[in-house]
Amino acid sequence: MRSNNLVIYNSLHRQKELFRPLHEGHAGMYVCGPTVYGDGHLGHARPAITFDVLFRYLTHLGYKVRYVRNITDVGHLEHDADEGEDKIAKKARLEQLEPMEVVQMYLNRYHAAMKRLNVLPPSIEPHASGHIIEQIEYIKRIIEAGYAYESNGSVYFDVPRYNADHNYGKLSGRNIDELLTETRALDGQQEKRHPADFALWKKASPEHIMRWPSPWSDGFPGWHLECSTMSEKYLGQQFDIHGGGMDLKFPHHECEIAQTVAANGNESVRYWMHNNMITINGQKMGKSLGNFITLDEFFTGSHKLLDQAYSPMTIRFFILMAHYRSTVDFSNDALRDAEKAYDRMLQGWRRLESLKPSETSSVDAEIEAVEQACYEAMDDDLNTPIVISHLFEAVSIINRVNDGHATATQADIDRLRRIFSTFLFDIMGMRPEESAAGEETLKPYRDAVDLLLQIRAEAKGKKDWATSDLIRDRLASIGFAVKDTRDGGFEWNLK
Numbered sequence: 001m002r003s004n005n006l007v008i009y010n011s012l013h014r015q016k017e018l019f020r021p022l023h024e025g026h027a028g029m030y031v032c033g034p035t036v037y038g039d040g041h042l043g044h045a046r047p048a049i050t051f052d053v054l055f056r057y058l059t060h061l062g063y064k065v066r067y068v069r070n071i072t073d074v075g076h077l078e079h080d081a082d083e084g085e086d087k088i089a090k091k092a093r094l095e096q097l098e099p100m101e102v103v104q105m106y107l108n109r110y111h112a113a114m115k116r117l118n119v120l121p122p123s124i125e126p127h128a129s130g131h132i133i134e135q136i137e138y139i140k141r142i143i144e145a146g147y148a149y150e151s152n153g154s155v156y157f158d159v160p161r162y163n164a165d166h167n168y169g170k171l172s173g174r175n176i177d178e179l180l181t182e183t184r185a186l187d188g189q190q191e192k193r194h195p196a197d198f199a200l201w202k203k204a205s206p207e208h209i210m211r212w213p214s215p216w217s218d219g220f221p222g223w224h225l226e227c228s229t230m231s232e233k234y235l236g237q238q239f240d241i242h243g244g245g246m247d248l249k250f251p252h253h254e255c256e257i258a259q260t261v262a263a264n265g266n267e268s269v270r271y272w273m274h275n276n277m278i279t280i281n282g283q284k285m286g287k288s289l290g291n292f293i294t295l296d297e298f299f300t301g302s303h304k305l306l307d308q309a310y311s312p313m314t315i316r317f318f319i320l321m322a323h324y325r326s327t328v329d330f331s332n333d334a335l336r337d338a339e340k341a342y343d344r345m346l347q348g349w350r351r352l353e354s355l356k357p358s359e360t361s362s363v364d365a366e367i368e369a370v371e372q373a374c375y376e377a378m379d380d381d382l383n384t385p386i387v388i389s390h391l392f393e394a395v396s397i398i399n400r401v402n403d404g405h406a407t408a409t410q411a412d413i414d415r416l417r418r419i420f421s422t423f424l425f426d427i428m429g430m431r432p433e434e435s436a437a438g439e440e441t442l443k444p445y446r447d448a449v450d451l452l453l454q455i456r457a458e459a460k461g462k463k464d465w466a467t468s469d470l471i472r473d474r475l476a477s478i479g480f481a482v483k484d485t486r487d488g489g490f491e492w493n494l495k
């Protein structure tokens with residue numbers, strides 16, 4: 001195992017802390033997964049990619065990682081949903097489908113999009129609907145501890161009572177007095193003793209399809225409960241890392257903390273990590289704003305705000321070009337820049353294959369510094385933009401050797417290859433085969449350009465300079481830069 005110098009930002013303590021796992025050599029992480037309704041969109045991509053990089057890096061460091069990412073398939077009531085009806089149940093009623101059929105359909109699409117983004121599947125992907133019994137038992141513990149009450153068949157968490165004994169709001173930094181004035185009128189508010197109280201169990205209305213029996217009513221669990229229940233079931237009463245988008249800090253994660261402290265007397269999470277949000281052309285994403293772009297729309301370019309299709313690797317690279325705690329603003333210009341940047345990086349990496357090793361090296365110290373700097377950047381709270389800038393330094397070393405301005409030994413070339421395979425592919429999860437514009441689509445074009453250049457090489461061999469120059473100039477005029485190499489061969493790329 002590599003010595004662990006990983007420092008991560010703990011949202012709870014609002015500072016960077018050295019990562020020390022609960023159990024030697026093991027790391028447990030829980031990340032709030034998607035609410036399975038609607039097609040995977042950009043907002044899903046960021047936490048998935050952020051925590052995929054953490055999962056990959058912890059694994060690279062030698063930890064045995066258990067990564068749990070839940071699927072919210074019940075009980076997530078949106079405030080603006082029609083009469084508080086569960087969205088999945090509503091869709092099922094409208095399309096005459098089984099609720100679980102709807103869940104599966106969206107889940108399959110989500111998984112397909114994640115696969116294209118090269119996001120590794122988690123170790124366990126538990127469904128909220130598959131853990132109703134555990135959630136009911138959890139509610140009983142909170143009631144026994146005195147922090148929840150039943151009201152008209154529903155069960156609510158008693159926030160003021162909890163706040164009197166513990167500190168409600170410690171993660172988000174809110175206080176209960178502010179909450180009092182901020183809390184809007186919610187469905188079923190008249191059942192609550194306090195507007196800030198939140199549902200642990202909701203009694204189902206007669207038309208509600210997804211429902212389960214409980215000691216209080218036929219109903220369904222509140223959204224916050226599934227994460228407290230399933231993280232405990234699979235990671236224990238205490239575990240290392242809990243992640244999610246910043247928008248989940250309040251109320252979701254705040255409620256999770258309150259539930260676990262109420263049920264167990266202790267907090268469960270040692271490191272809270274939150275990724276920042278995504279904006280599109282400087283605006284928040286939202287259905288009403290018309291900028292709610294699904295991942296498939298990005299991959300096909302079929303949304304009206306998009307000038308072109310962007311490959312999954314362009315999206316992933318673009319997200320990694322920002323630190324996970326910074327906002328990311330999507331625009332066509334920014335995505336095109338990311339596409340070009342990744343293409344340039346891949347060209348450098350591919351050029352490694354044609355480098356001629358020398359007996360001596362003028363770049364060995366530089367290569368060592370790049371590798372060291374990549375580790376330091378990853379250890380510094382997963383600073384992927386800095387890793388990317390160091391990988392571009394590696395590209396510049398490759399170019400200098402290729403141009404004959406520097407020399408590299410076979411060991412240097414192997415080490416450069418290892419730097420790319422470790423940091424670009426294994427840890428940042430980029431894929432080499434899918435270049436920015438889509439490697440498979442480009443294959444015939446690449447072959448055609450190679451063919452033209454073969455013909456040019458033959459013309460040159462016969463000293464037919466006119467044909468040779470014609471081919472080079474005509475390729476240049478349609479955007480291909482052709483370069484003759486020292487060994488009499490050629491290289492080309494898109495300008």
Ligand code: ZN
Nearest residue numbers: 032033227252
């Ligand atoms: Zn959650």
